[in-house]
Amino acid sequence: MTSTIGICSRWRQKLHHTIRRLNSDWKRSLHTLTGDHAHGFQFLGRNDAKKKIEKILSSGAVEVDFASYIESGWLSKECPIRKIYVNQLAANTPLEDRWNVGLTQVDGVVSSCLFTVLDGHSGTMCAHTLAWSLLDYVAASFLNREKLMLAMNHWRSHDSQQPYHLARRLVLLSSSDRRRLGHAASPPAPQLSAHLRLCLQNYVKELLERTDRNSKSLSVIWRRV
Structure with missing residues (x-):
C-alpha cells in the first residue's frame, strides 16, 4: 500500500x-x-493572392441586379440581397455543372430567393434536371400548411401547358449573357416535366401528412416565408 x-x-x-x-x-x-x-x-x-483570385472569379461573371424585381413588387424592399454574381469556371469540357435561381410565389407575394448549384458528376442531363426541379422542393420545405394547401389547389387549376411551380424561375440572362454563360437550368422535356411535377405533388402531400411540421420550432421560419 x-x-x-x-x-x-x-x-x-x-x-x-x-x-x-x-x-x-x-x-x-x-x-x-x-x-x-x-x-x-x-x-x-x-500579397496579391486575394486580388488574383477575385480577378479570376469576376472575369466573365454575370451581374444580376434585383432592383427591377424590387421596383416591380416581386421582392420586398427589406430583402437583404441586392445583387448576385454568377460565374462558372470550367474544369472540363463540356461543362456539366448547372445553376438556377428562383423566387417563392405561392400567394402572389414573393418572400424568398432560392439558389441551386449542381455539380454534374452524373452527367449534364442529370445536373440540368435537378438544378431546375430542386427549387420547388426547397420552397415546399419552407412553406407552411396553408400555403402548401393553396399550392395543391393551384396545381388542379393549371394544365400541363402552363404548369404551376412553387418557385418562379427568373429570366436572369440577356442574349449576350447567355452566350457567355449558358449553363443556367431551363425546363426539361414536357414528359419529364410532367413526371417531376407529379413527384413534387406527392412530396407536398407527404409534407401535409407530417405532424412534426406543426412544431413551434418551425413557426418563426414559416412567418418569414
Whole structure:
C-alpha cells in the first residue's frame, strides 16, 4: 500500500510539473505569435493572392441586379440581397455543372430567393434536371400548411401547358449573357416535366401528412416565408 501511494504521489508531481511547463510554453508561444510572426501576418496582407483570385472569379461573371424585381413588387424592399454574381469556371469540357435561381410565389407575394448549384458528376442531363426541379422542393420545405394547401389547389387549376411551380424561375440572362454563360437550368422535356411535377405533388402531400411540421420550432421560419 505504501509503495502504491508513493508511486501515485510521484506521478501527480510529475503531471503537475508537466502541466506547468506546457502552460509556460503556451504563454511564450503567445508572445512569439504576436512578435516573431508579426512580419508573416503583414506579408499575408501585402500579397496579391486575394486580388488574383477575385480577378479570376469576376472575369466573365454575370451581374444580376434585383432592383427591377424590387421596383416591380416581386421582392420586398427589406430583402437583404441586392445583387448576385454568377460565374462558372470550367474544369472540363463540356461543362456539366448547372445553376438556377428562383423566387417563392405561392400567394402572389414573393418572400424568398432560392439558389441551386449542381455539380454534374452524373452527367449534364442529370445536373440540368435537378438544378431546375430542386427549387420547388426547397420552397415546399419552407412553406407552411396553408400555403402548401393553396399550392395543391393551384396545381388542379393549371394544365400541363402552363404548369404551376412553387418557385418562379427568373429570366436572369440577356442574349449576350447567355452566350457567355449558358449553363443556367431551363425546363426539361414536357414528359419529364410532367413526371417531376407529379413527384413534387406527392412530396407536398407527404409534407401535409407530417405532424412534426406543426412544431413551434418551425413557426418563426414559416412567418418569414
